[in-house]
Amino acid sequence: MSDYIVRATAADAQIRAFAITSKNIVETARKAHQTSPVVTAALGRLLSAGAMMGSMLKSESDLLTLQINASGPIQGLTVTADAKANVKGYAIVPDVMLPPNAQGKLDVGGALGLGILNVIKDLGLKEPYCGQTVLQTGEIAEDLTYYFATSEQVPSSVGLGVLMEKDNTVKQAGGFIVQLMPFAEEEVIAKLEENLAQIRSVTSLLDEGKSPEQILQVLLDGLDMEIVDKMPAQFYCNCDKHRIEKAIISIGAKDIQEMIDDGKEIEVNCHFCNTNYKFSVEELKDLMKQCKR
Numbered sequence: 420m421s422d423y424i425v426r427a428t429a430a431d432a433q434i435r436a437f438a439i440t441s442k443n444i445v446e447t448a449r450k451a452h453q454t455s456p457v458v459t460a461a462l463g464r465l466l467s468a469g470a471m472m473g474s475m476l477k478s479e480s481d482l483l484t485l486q487i488n489a490s491g492p493i494q495g496l497t498v499t500a501d502a503k504a505n506v507k508g509y510a511i512v513p514d515v516m517l518p519p520n521a522q523g524k525l526d527v528g529g530a531l532g533l534g535i536l537n538v539i540k541d542l543g544l545k546e547p548y549c550g551q552t553v554l555q556t557g558e559i560a561e562d563l564t565y566y567f568a569t570s571e572q573v574p575s576s577v578g579l580g581v582l583m584e585k586d587n588t589v590k591q592a593g594g595f596i597v598q599l600m601p602f603a604e605e606e607v608i609a610k611l612e613e614n615l616a617q618i619r620s621v622t623s624l625l626d627e628g629k630s631p632e633q634i635l636q637v638l639l640d641g642l643d644m645e646i647v648d649k650m651p652a653q654f655y656c657n658c659d660k661h662r663i664e665k666a667i668i669s670i671g672a673k674d675i676q677e678m679i680d681d682g683k684e685i686e687v688n689c690h691f692c693n694t695n696y697k698f699s700v701e702e703l704k705d706l707m708k709q710c711k712r
Contacts, residue, residue: 438631473500491532528557578621
């Protein structure tokens with residue numbers, strides 16, 4: 420089944436909610452970056468959140484970046500997404516291995532440690548919007564819940580999960596974001612809190628094979644949920660050789676000449692999808708000519 424996001428409202432639009440199934444996105448990232456299980460879980464959670472938060476953007480040209488700078492062995496994660504839920508991302512150190520945490524789960528919090536979460540929205544204005552918060556647990560869902568409450572003043576509940584197979588491929592991945600509107604009534608808030616309290620974890624919902632629609636039905640039970648729309652989500656990187664050429668030209672004639680003088684082909688790597696692009700000395704000479712125009 421392809422990955423997709425469901426968007427819904429409930430309680431006469433007092434609540435808005437998003438849920439995603441993202442197994443293919445996370446498995447694509449795992450294969451591209453050869454991530455260890457704990458890094459797959461960490462990056463997978465952030466990719467799932469990024470796709471949902473990207474779908475909240477208003478314009479097709481808007482871009483969202485989620486960046487975690489961490490003191491733990493992963494060191495950091497970066498994810499970008501657009502309004503069509505095209506998402507891509509990478510970990511600085513992809514092969515971290517850690518023992519399970521006290522609950523016997525993959526220790527994402529331990530792999531990230533202390534750190535900062537940056538949320539950057541490029542909305543086509545002069546300056547991008549930047550929100551920042553200190554990591555609360557490193558488990559990512561709780562950190563985003565805290566971000567929404569403190570930086571955007573939107574009471575939210577975020578659940579994110581990645582389940583691995585014994586062969587370290589991705590079994591299930593997904594999550595949800597549920598948000599209260601400013602005019603939400605006390606009884607609606609109380610019912611939502613009651614529903615949330617009954618959920619053990621998002622991984623338990625995924626392990627039961629629940630779809631995004633079914634996850635939202637559990638979360639919004641008794642609150643007159645209405646599905647607004649459904650949209651595909653995918654791991655997508657827009658890099659290509661032409662874009663890399665422009666990046667090389669941008670470094671300037673002096674540096675390109677040094678590469679030519681070395682007399683060897685160069686290899687440029689895209690962080691997001693881990694694709695390598697090779698340029699021969701002749702190709703570098705052609706780029707040098709464009710540099711001088």
